[in-house]
Amino acid sequence: MATTIVDTRTEIETPENVTLTFDVAGPGSRMGAFLIDLMIRIGLLYVLNLVVAFLLPIFGQGLPAGMMLVTMFILEWWYGTICEGFWNGRTPGKRTFGLRVIKDAGYPIGFYDAMLRNLLRAADILPIGYGVGLICMCATKKMQRVGDLVAGTMVVHERRESLQRPAMASSRVTPIEKAECVGTFHVSERTMDVVERLLGCSHRLSDARQEEIAVILAKPIAARLGVPILVGRFRHTAFLTRVLKTFGGHEESAK
């Protein structure tokens, strides 16, 4: 690869000789996952407290109090190890944020990896609020805290990509006629992919924002094709819709 792009991707070559790309998770989402896990741990402790209060008259003070302390110990030191070790690198918090811990060679983590990275939290958490961990994450390309470095693990965003196409171009949209076109009557598949992705986001973007982005895309395409962009408030989006209808190459599969 000629250029190195500064981003949060990391590439791994598998034994099958393909390069897999992973999105490494940064402090923000990991903090969120941590907070959710913290709430779950506190919640569990609270429930246990109720159980203990119920057991006190039956067993006396000793046993329930001992149980409580052992559970506190487990929740404090083993919560992450047990979840990640037996649930393929996830805790409930990580699951919520779509995160997973994997080995930095792309493999699933094992029990000792989970234990290592979770025990070393005691080092990362110093001097206050994961200070060491945060500094270490900023200094490493795969955003690893000390526990991750030693265990050889990283936390990645798990995408769930789908091949779903944007439900597109109703029959009311007129395709661009070849005659209409002064320039080159061709749009590369790569560009079409970007157009598709943008138009496929209409449920997530406001119309105005979509139009804003569409301007950037539509102008060079229009210049290349030599087709004028018509008038109207969302003219650039409309133009891209026409481009998609013309060059999308899947009219027959569109509904």
Place this chain on the structure above:
Amino acid sequence: MTREQFIKSRQKDWARFEQLLKKSEFSRKPSLTGEEISEFSSLYRSLCFDLSLVQSRDWGLTVSRYLNDLAARGHNCFYRSKPGSVVAVVRFVASDFPRLLRENIGYFWLALALFVIPGLVAGTLIAIDVSWASRIVSTEHQAMFDKMYSGNMERPEDANAAMAGFYVHNNIGIAFRCYATGAFAGLGSIFFLIYNSIFLGAVTSFVAVKGHGERFFSFVIGHGSFELTAIVVSGAAGLILGHAMVHSGKLSWWDNLRVRGLVSVKIALGAAFMLAVAALLEGFWSPSGVPSAVKFVVGGLLWLVVILYLGFAGRSLNPDEDGELSG
């Protein structure tokens, strides 16, 4: 072939692969039948081929991301580690842990020295002049220890379980912290070892000077065998980790850290196991009402057990095999 044709011709296989993935991702046990497994692996290989094809063409992010995601999940599934088992746990306690510790015995001796010498010095000073005690142990604590070991050591029966829980929570927590802070070039472990050494040395000496020696020693000798040794073991684990942080030997820094980190965490896990045993002893045996003489004998035997366990457990009868286990 255009992108659309490619997607159309391969889509069915991808969907099938995704289906198999979903089926196997949810449980750790092998949930695919033999036939499905061979189908899975051939689909996985062709998926990898598709991915590299897409990567070499300029077909945009949608399809390459989709395939990347599928292949990553497949990779994750395919190269999954073996699930753990009860047998593995037993083998760890019975042989892996003591073996690993013996292979790294140098760290143990160093941690032992750090844990014994400062305490001996502190204890000797207090034995010579008891006013030294107030420099280490606050006066309230002194009064507490004085009172604690002057009366009857027995607790109300039902407090034992609570205390055992407390020892698990407190002591294993300390051991884990002692281990984890070893990541800072071993400094954290050294601190915890010396700190606890001085404190325990001071308290021991202070209590002995006050004339509660017999009661105190008969109380601590039993669980001390596992507890004190385990603290040293956790310190040794921290020192292994710290050493790997600053010095990497023949391997690269990363590789060495991986290997040594794994060794160190296994040893720390062994220390946790020993402390759990100690907590039970300290909770139920040490405060019991049996005569001091019996406690000394049993305590002595427990020390012997610890020494024999760490020194000999997992040693094979055939000395040739001994050298095999590494890392």
